[in-house]
Amino acid sequence: MVKKILAGILCAATMITLSVGCSDSSAPGASTDPSAKITGNTGEVKLEKGDKYAVMTIKDYGDITIKLYPDAAPKGTQNFIDLANSGFYNGKTFHRVVADFMAQGGKDFTGKTNVESFGIETNYNMRHFYGAFCYANALGNNSTEFYIVNNKKSQDYSSFSTSKIDNNIQGYEDYAKQYDKDSQEYTYYMFQANYYRNLKQFIENMDDATKAKYKEVGGTPSLDGNYTVFGQTVDGFDVLDKISAVEVETNDAMGGKEVSKPKTEIIIEKVEIKDYE
Numbered sequence: 001m002v003k004k005i006l007a008g009i010l011c012a013a014t015m016i017t018l019s020v021g022c023s024d025s026s027a028p029g030a031s032t033d034p035s036a037k038i039t040g041n042t043g044e045v046k047l048e049k050g051d052k053y054a055v056m057t058i059k060d061y062g063d064i065t066i067k068l069y070p071d072a073a074p075k076g077t078q079n080f081i082d083l084a085n086s087g088f089y090n091g092k093t094f095h096r097v098v099a100d101f102m103a104q105g106g107k108d109f110t111g112k113t114n115v116e117s118f119g120i121e122t123n124y125n126m127r128h129f130y131g132a133f134c135y136a137n138a139l140g141n142n143s144t145e146f147y148i149v150n151n152k153k154s155q156d157y158s159s160f161s162t163s164k165i166d167n168n169i170q171g172y173e174d175y176a177k178q179y180d181k182d183s184q185e186y187t188y189y190m191f192q193a194n195y196y197r198n199l200k201q202f203i204e205n206m207d208d209a210t211k212a213k214y215k216e217v218g219g220t221p222s223l224d225g226n227y228t229v230f231g232q233t234v235d236g237f238d239v240l241d242k243i244s245a246v247e248v249e250t251n252d253a254m255g256g257k258e259v260s261k262p263k264t265e266i267i268i269e270k271v272e273i274k275d276y277e
Contacts, residue, residue, distance in 0.1 A: 032073070032119075032120075032121040032122060032123065034122045034123050034124050034201070034202070034205075034225070035123075035124060035205075036123060038069070038071045038072050038123055038125055038126075039069075039071065039125070040069060040072055040123055040124075040125030040126040040127070040229075041067075041069070041125070041126055041127060041129060041132060041229070041232040042124075042125045042126075042127055042207075042209060042210045042213060043125075043209070045067060045232045045234060046067075046234065047065075047067055047234055047276040048276065049276060049277060050275065050276065051067055051068070051275070051276040052067075052068040052070060052077070052081070052273065052274075052275060052276075053065060053066060053067050053068055053234070053273075053274055053275075053276055054066045054068060054080070054081075054084060054231065054271055054272065054273055054274075055271070055272045055274060056089075056236075056268060056270075056271045057268070057269045057270050057271070057272075058094075058239060058243065058266060058267065058268055058269065059266075059267040059268075059269050061239045061242055061243060061266070062236060062238070062239040063235070063236050063239065064148070064233055064235070064236035064239050064240060065233070065234050065235035065236050066133045066231040066232065066233050066234065067231060067232050067233075067234050068080070068081070068133075068230060068231045068273075069126065069229075069230055069231060069232070070230075072121065072123050072125070072126045072229070072230060073121035073123075073126070073228050073229070073230035074121070075118045075119075075121060075142075076118070076120075076121050076135055076142055076228045076230045077230050077231075079115070079118065079142070080146070080230065080231075081273050083115070083144060084271040084272070084273050085273055087270075088108075088113075088144065089106055089268050089270070089271045090268065090269065090270050090271070091267065091268070091269075092105060092106050092107065092108070092267075092268045093105055093107075093262075093265050093266055093267055093268065094243060094262065094266040094268070095107055095109075095251075095253055095261065095262075096147075096251060096253065096254065096258075096260045096261065097150075097243060097244060097246060097248055097260055097261075097262055097266070098150075098258075098260050099150070099244055099245070100150070100151045100152075100153060101149075101150065101151055101220060102134075102147040102148060102149050102150055102151075102220065103147060103148050103150050103240065103243050103244055104136055104145060104146070104147040105145070105146060105147070105266070105268060106144050106145045106146045106268075107144065107145050107253070108144060109253075113143070113144060115143050115144055117138070117141035117142060117143045118141065118142055119140060119141065119142070120135070120137055120140055120141075120142060120226070120227060120228045121228045121230070122198075122202075122224075122225055122226075122227075122228065122229075123229075124202065124205045124206075124207075124210075126229040126230070127210055127213075127214070127219065127221065127224055127229065128149050128219045128220045128221055128222075128223045128224055128227075128229060129149065129213060129214065129217050129218070129219040129232070130149055130150070130151060130152050130217045130218040130219050130237075131148065131149060131217075131232055131233030131234075131237060131240065132148070132149040132219065132229050132231070132232055132233075133146060133147075133148055133229070133230060133231030133232060133233065134146060134147055134148075134149070134223075134227045134228060134229045134230065134231075135147075135227060135228040135230065136227070137227060137228070139191065142228055148233065148240055149219055149220050149223075150240055150241070150243075150244040151218050151219055151220050152217070152218040152241075153218045154214075154215050154216070154218055155214040155215060155218055155219055155220075155221050156211075156214075156215050157203065157206060157211050157214060157215075157221060158211055158215070160203060162200045162203055162204065165196050165199060165200045165203070166200070168192075168193075168196045169193050169196045169197055169200070172189045172190070172192040172193035172196070173189070173190070173193045175189040176189035176190045176193065195226055198225035198226050199222065199224060199225050199226065201225055202221075202224040202225035203221070203224070206221075206224075243266055246262045246263070246264065246266065247262070247263045247264075248260050248261055248262055248263065249261050249263050
């Protein structure tokens with residue numbers, strides 16, 4: 001059991017660099033019902049009249065066009081729109097790139113940003129497909145950082161068993177019981193237990209169409225249920241692929257334990273918010 005839990009901790013450590021959140025309605029930071037009926041990115045994604053979308057211009061690379069989903073993540077979408085319209089993202093960078101996982105940006109390294117954080121917003125119809133646009137959160141709270149899923153590898157969940165997830169949930173809860181409920185250790189281990197509980201919930205609610213799309217286009221389904229997916233790339237996949245292929249080095253922003261910092265800065269020149277006509 002100890003070996004299995006340690007393996008789980010290492011896996012979670014990779015994900016927690018995005019600062020994992022919890023979508024359970026009783027958890028801090030949660031703000032939506034994942035079963036709410038909305039039109040998400042699980043079906044065909046295209047811009048239609050009245051849609052909000054973002055055009056992210058990246059210096060020396062080109063544009064990435066992203067359809068936004070205010071019905072799926074009203075707080076998150078409006079926050080991003082407000083930040084983009086204020087020019088906040090102009091000059092920011094993609095500071096973390098992990099091949100076959102995601103490209104992360106929008107961090108204010110000055111520490112002077114005064115943006116009120118808000119809870120994650122999840123929905124069964126918003127998934128981490130290749131090109132999904134999502135918030136990187138800190139213990140269930142979103143702010144300014146985002147990531148774009150860059151994994152194009154087919155993900156086959158047609159016969160996935162959640163038994164291993166149950167083992168992780170139980171293991172983390174067992175570890176938590178060894179500590180006082182007011183301790184950081186207890187909070188951490190229970191947070192991880194909830195992470196896997198949320199993931200299990202989203203896997204169990206993955207319909208055939210969603211499974212088929214993950215198999216066709218790829219993505220990172222292991223992040224489902226714990227991060228706000230509020231957009232989907234519709235154009236500029238070639239730009240995303242070029243960014244994802246850059247040379248990287250040890251990333252001090254990630255504690256120096258991950259090789260993910262682009263050797264050459266990837267600069268966001270501007271983000272424009274538009275209405276599709």
